[in-house]
Amino acid sequence: MKSILRFAAVAATFAILHAAEIGQPAPAISAKDTKGMSIDLAALKGKVVVLEWINFDCPFVKKHYASGNLPKLQQSAAAKEVVWISVNSSAEGKQGHLAAADLETRAATEGSKAAHLLVDADGTVGKAYGAKVTPHLFIIGKDGKLAYDGAIDSKASTDAKDIASAVPLFANALDALIADKEVADAKNKPYGCGVKY
Amino acid sequence: MLRCLAFSTVLSLAFSAALHARTPLPGHAELRWISASRSCPPGGSVDTAVRMTIDPGWHTYWLHPGEAGLPVEFSWTLPDGWSAEPVGHPVPERFVSAGLTGFGYSGVVCFPVRLTAPRGFTGEARLEANVTWLACSDAGCVPGERLLPLVLTAGEPSATPEAAQIDAARRTIPSPAKGVALEVVMEGEDALRLTLTTADPALDPAGAAVFSLTPKLIDPSTEIRFSGKDGRWSARVPLCDYFAPPLRECTLVIAGRPRPWQVGWQAPPPPEKSNSTNGASSAK
Numbered sequence: 001m002k003s004i005l006r007f008a009a010v011a012a013t014f015a016i017l018h019a020a021e022i023g024q025p026a027p028a029i030s031a032k033d034t035k036g037m038s039i040d041l042a043a044l045k046g047k048v049v050v051l052e053w054i055n056f057d058c059p060f061v062k063k064h065y066a067s068g069n070l071p072k073l074q075q076s077a078a079a080k081e082v083v084w085i086s087v088n089s090s091a092e093g094k095q096g097h098l099a100a101a102d103l104e105t106r107a108a109t110e111g112s113k114a115a116h117l118l119v120d121a122d123g124t125v126g127k128a129y130g131a132k133v134t135p136h137l138f139i140i141g142k143d144g145k146l147a148y149d150g151a152i153d154s155k156a157s158t159d160a161k162d163i164a165s166a167v168p169l170f171a172n173a174l175d176a177l178i179a180d181k182e183v184a185d186a187k188n189k190p191y192g193c194g195v196k197y
Numbered sequence: 198m199l200r201c202l203a204f205s206t207v208l209s210l211a212f213s214a215a216l217h218a219r220t221p222l223p224g225h226a227e228l229r230w231i232s233a234s235r236s237c238p239p240g241g242s243v244d245t246a247v248r249m250t251i252d253p254g255w256h257t258y259w260l261h262p263g264e265a266g267l268p269v270e271f272s273w274t275l276p277d278g279w280s281a282e283p284v285g286h287p288v289p290e291r292f293v294s295a296g297l298t299g300f301g302y303s304g305v306v307c308f309p310v311r312l313t314a315p316r317g318f319t320g321e322a323r324l325e326a327n328v329t330w331l332a333c334s335d336a337g338c339v340p341g342e343r344l345l346p347l348v349l350t351a352g353e354p355s356a357t358p359e360a361a362q363i364d365a366a367r368r369t370i371p372s373p374a375k376g377v378a379l380e381v382v383m384e385g386e387d388a389l390r391l392t393l394t395t396a397d398p399a400l401d402p403a404g405a406a407v408f409s410l411t412p413k414l415i416d417p418s419t420e421i422r423f424s425g426k427d428g429r430w431s432a433r434v435p436l437c438d439y440f441a442p443p444l445r446e447c448t449l450v451i452a453g454r455p456r457p458w459q460v461g462w463q464a465p466p467p468p469e470k471s472n473s474t475n476g477a478s479s480a481k
Contacts, residue, residue: 059331059340095337132297133265156267158331158340189413189439193338194265194295 020129022149022186026140027128029085033116034100039085045144048082048177052114053089053126055096055134056106058193059158064135065110067160070152073171074113080178086114089126094196096134097121123197133192137170141177148173149187156191224341225252225332231307233360236352240316243349246307246363247271247284247328255332256303257341259289261410263417264297266338267331269308274325278315285309285370288450288457289408291420294333298418300408307366318351371450374400374458381447381462384433389415391449393423393430393460400458402430402451410448410459413439421449 020027026049029041041049052070055061064070074084088103090096098106100119107117120126129138130149139148150173153166173183226249233244249269251257258266273281285308289300314322326345331338377395384390393402407421415421416435423430448461 058338060338093336158267187439191267192265193333194297196295196335196337 020138020146020149022146024146025144026138026146027125029125029128031118031120031125033085033118034104035116037116039116039118041140041144044083044140046142048080048142048174049140050077050082050084050174051125051129051131051138051140052084052086053131053134053136053192053195054086054107055088055090055193055196056098056110057096058134060192061096061134063158063160064152064163065112067163068111069160069163070135071111071113073174077174078113078115082174082178083116084114085116085118086112087118087120087125087131089120089123089131090196091121091123095193096196123195126195126197131195133190133194135192136190136195139170139173139177139183147177147183147186150185151188151190224330224339224343225255225334226250226257226330226341228328228343228345230326230345230347231357231359231363232347232349233357233363234354235348235357236350236354237312237314237318237322238353239314239318239351241354242311242313243354244309244311244360244363244367245347246309246359246366247326247345248305248307248359248362249302249328249330250305251303251332253303255334256290256292256294256299256301257306257330257332258299258301259408260286261300261408261412261417263291263299263301265295266299266301266333269302269328269330271308271310272327273310274327275312276322276324278317279322279324280313282311282313285367287366287369288371288406288452291406291408294335299333300417307362307369309363309366309370312349314349314351320351322349322351323347324349368456371457371459374451374460376400377458377460379447379449379460379462381444383444387436389434389436389444389447391421391423391432391434391447393425395428398428400451400453402453405454406452407432408450408452410450411446413437413441414447 029039031039033039077084103117103119135152137152141147150169152170153168155162155166169185169188176183229248231246231248237243258268260268262268271284292299324347329342331340376397377400380392382390402423409415414437416437419435421432421434423432425431444464446463450459
């Protein structure tokens with residue numbers, strides 16, 4: 001028992017030490033989306049992948065969906081062959097938690113244009129990436145390395161009126177990556193509700 | 198059977214009344230704008246405070262909210278000639294919510310603000326405060342917003358029952374300390390060395406909770422603890438993940454007893470260029 005505990009402690013430490021880092025291979029994801037389709041990050045090599053942490057009851061997430069900002073970003077990313085995965089790491093009983101079918105319905109209501117929706121109620125994917133808040137955005141380059149870890153934009157608020165005057169940090173990073181340019185401000189502090197693990 | 202039904206109706210009514218009483222407040226907080234006096238002489242000042250009573254299990258956020266969250270914000274709609282001093286934000290408490298360290302408030306918190314009337318103030322003035330905030334618990338976050346009215350009449354001040362509470366609230370606001378110096382230097386690549394020097398024994402920071410008012414500088418999940426003696430205190434703190442060099446400034450708030458205080462440090466200006474005619478000596 002002691003050795004199992006020790007192993008668990010070592011594994012946990014390992015996971016923390018190897019949280020997602022810019023320029024390093026993105027932590028593996030092997031899961032099924034809400035439609036039952038397999039998502040294997042390794043198989044997506046050669047494509048740019050976006051991971052977006054969601055909780056549709058979080059006021060910061062509401063800001064970017066009700067305004068149409070996130071659906072617009074998702075649509076424009078899809079047109080550029082970017083694979084967009086929205087991850088819901090809210091644990092059962094916590095704000096924003098939804099079972100697969102309910103998450104699909106809710107995402108459709110919110111106007112989501114994400115290619116995949118992922119229920120991560122045990123927080124495995126969220127913790128591997130160190131997802132802190134909703135929304136928290138990550139971009140993985142075609143080489144499978146983490147290229148962006150940060151906020152959707154520069155104005156920490158729940159007011160949709162702030163979107164127009166904010167610096168679109170995430171959109172800028174995505175554009176740069178697609179154009180094979182260096183991503184400026186690749187790691188910045190995301191704002192939002194804490195992920196409800 | 199009927200009696201049973203009647204009993205259950207009473208029970209369900211009682212239950213729904215209890216539920217109604219427990220209906221969460223918008224933003225999980227109740228707010229009032231209280232005043233130390235209902236009257237204010239022309240050209241005089243009156244101490245007021247926005248009192249926020251936060252639902253149990255929920256918290257709102259300080260100016261530096263920590264790893265997530267948003268500060269409580271105020272905007273004032275005042276009649277011509279009236280002015281409001283900057284609102285005071287009391288020393289916060291540290292909490293961990295949804296695994297993230299936050300700085301903020303729970304229970305009852307008062308944000309004092311001093312208002313000044315114009316010299317020609319007569320009759321009655323209607324003032325409005327618009328307060329926005331984010332409330333979070335382990336389970337979720339909700340935004341809050343409230344428009345609060347305050348009516349003041351021209352005249353000599355007379356204390357309200359809330360005057361003592363407002364006076365107490367003013368004492369929870371950190372003020373810049375005199376006779377203390379803060380020095381901040383990098384220690385390695387991922388830590389800072391903070392040093393406080395003072396000859397004033399009342400400013401002993403050992404054992405006091407310390408908060409950084411400067412965002413994206415010190416890792417919020419680490420408690421800042423000073424140790425030392427003879428007027429020289431020091432603390433090593435890890436840098437925040439989002440720190441972007443160079444090191445420019447740092448303001449610390451110290452929950453000292455009996456009064457909280459704050460102290461700031463700014464990086465010295467870069468060396469003057471030899472051909473510069475700009476008066477860098479005016480920088481303080």
